[in-house]
Amino acid sequence: MIPDARSASGHVDTFARQHLPPREQWPELLFELPELRYPDRLNCAAELLDHANGARPALYGVRGTWTYAELREKVDRIAHVLRGPLGLVPGNRVLLRGANTPMMAAAILAVFxxxxxxxxxxPLLRARELGTIMARAQVDAVLCAGDLCAELDLLPDCPRTVRFGGDGTQGLEALMAAQPAAFSPCDTAADDVCLIGFTSGTTGVPKGTMHFHRDILAICDCFPKHTLRAQPDDLFIGTPPLAFTFGLGGLLLFPLRIGAAGVLLEKLTPETLLGAIERHRATVCFTAPTFYRQMATLAPRYDLSSLARTVSAGEALPLATRTAWQQATGLRMIDGIGATEMLHIFISAAGDDIRPGATGKPVPGYRACILDDAGRPAGPGTIGRLAVKGPTGCRYLADERQKDYVIDGWNVTGDAYEMDADGYFIYRSRVDDMIISAGYNIAGPEVEDALLRHPAVAECGVIGRPDVERGQIVEAHVVLRPGHEPSPAFTAQLQEFVKREIAPYKYPRSIVYAQALPRTETGKLQRFRLRTQAAKDGA
Structure with missing residues (x-):
């Protein structure tokens, strides 16, 4: 396929193409790897399922295992329900709501x-948030797990909703039973939109990111193939929701692309995830740094000998967490940065290429650079905005913020990074998390990493608190481990500890103790909530 060529759409409902950004606001797309040259006509679900060995396990859930043949049959029956009883046409939008289960996975693939x-x-979104998403995407139908329908019931104009996950006598399962077991995939163009992923952890109106059928395959043919180097006998497991592109790729798309299998479990804790790794003999784990830090202290209780690769993404990986995990398991963490706008990981490193303290280098298929204050690519040693381009890129759903994310063909992620002389990219902070105190630029995550090295600190979040004299001061919000109590003396101890770990001017002049820190459903620390509270307290 010629990059950026527009094929004749397979959509009858043209809403998606009509609401793509103007072409001049798109990022430059790269298809330099030969495996990224996809045909003009492409249906990603058919590519993932229809050529697989039907006898091999595809998905493990609490109710049993589905082979590829069983998964394909369920996907095809649901596709018939969408196009038959629900009366949908290609290009219609289907909102999906469910925890990580094989049925949720089948529903997503069937929509494709x-x-x-x-x-x-x-799953944790409330009625107001769901209503906003429905309005922005102009949703035509809803597939929802039965135990998550309460919020939908509060919406006065909710589209037709079909429930799944019950006893099979009603809802989606009953409709599926009356449908044929085989479905011919829709003849979609490679650049037809198949996924609208809404960003997590943001404030204000959510941003819908639009992704093509070819994008789904592109993320499978870059990071997992060239960096993770996944194999058909791998078994993937982890915590990120399928509604989060980190989870959609890592737990469903990546294993299916190579004929491997995934474990889909809901409501995991560090203990139950470790138990599931032991029970299923999983080989690849995807979760957030917070989980790895908590699991590191528990790991010796479990048999993790099957585990070969562990991937961290979703937020910055502190060096202290990387070290603790390696000491507990012997495994070197594969760090990665991705974005909902880019669909998945685009900078990472594995094996001997890992450099502690750095995220890694651009994944094959992608390029990256650092932009200085003038928007020009900068050399090593400069902290600036991370910019990236590759086979995927930002296309917001009818959103003026497209012009802020895509600059001169680059996707500008909002992360402050530095590149070293060897081409490794080192995370400093989110651009809006950089603290400027008495003229010094201080990266909050660096202070967090220092605090996490103290044995009493379980979690922490660092922000800039408004200050009359310094503009901002470094403020740390700290969750202590059991057995430790806050006190002025303990605060002084933590402050002195940080001064010994990093440059003394970076130490937290204010420490606030908390029982828990605000996080998104995907595990990201919500520093903006800490900043909002600090601003209110200052006022």
Whole structure:
């Protein structure tokens, strides 16, 4: 396929193409790897499922195992339900709501295969948030797990909703039973939209990121192939929701692309995830740094000998967490940065290429650079905005913020990074998390990493608190481990500890103790909530 060529759409409902950003606001797309040259006509679900060995296990859930043949049959029956009883046409939007289960996975794949557009949503979203997403994506139908329908019931104009995950006598399962077991995939173009992923952890109106059928395959043919180097006998497991592109890729798309299998479990804790790794003999784990830090202290209780690769993404990986995990398991963490706008990981390193303290280098298929204050690519040693381009890129759903994310063909992620002389990219902070105190630029995550090295600190979040004299001061919000109590003397001890770990001017002049820190459903620390509270306290 010629890069950026527009094929004849397979969509009857043209909403998605009509609401793509103007072409001049798109990032430059790269298809330099030969495996990224996809045909003009492409249905990603068919590519993931229809050529697989039907006898091999595909998905493990609490109710049993589905082979590829069983998964394909369920996907095809759901696709018939979408296009038959629900009366949908290619290009219609289907909101999906469910925890990590094989049925949720099958529903997403069925939407792709039917030529419709999946709009997955986090299980913890409330009615107001769901209503905003529905309005922005102009959703035509909803597939929802039965135990998550309460919030939808509060919406006065909710589209037709079909429930799944019950006893099979009603809802989606009953409709599926009356449908044929085989479905011919919709003849979609490679550049037809199949997924609208809404960003997590943001304030204000959510941003819908639009992804093509070819994008789904592109993320499978870059990071997992060249960096993770996954194999068909791998078994993937982890915590990120399927509604989060980190989880969609790591737990479903990546294993299916190579004929491997994934474990889908809901409501995992560090203990139950470790138990599931032991029970299923999982080989690849995807989760956030917070989980790895908590699991490191528990790991000796479990048999993790099957585990070969562990991937951290979703937020910055502190060096202290990387070290603790390696000491507990012997495994070197594969760090990665991705974005909902880019669909998945685009900078990472594995094996001997890992350099502690650095995220890594651009994944094959992608390029990256640092932009200085003038928006020009900068050389090593400069802290600036991370910019990236590759086979995937930002295309917001009818959103003026497209012009802020894409600059001169680059996707500008909002992360402050530095590149060293060897081409490794080192995370400093989110651009809006940089603290400027008495003229010094201080990266909050660096202070967090120092605090996490103290044995009493379980979690922490660092922000800049408004200050009359210094402009801002460094303020740390700290969760202590059991057995430790806050006190002025303990605060002084932590402050002195940080001064010994990093440059003394970076130490937290204010320490606030908390029982828990605000996080998104995907595990990201919500520093903006800490900043908002600090601003209120200052006022």
């Amino acid at each position: 295969k039917a030529g419709c557009i999946a709009v997955p949503t986090m």
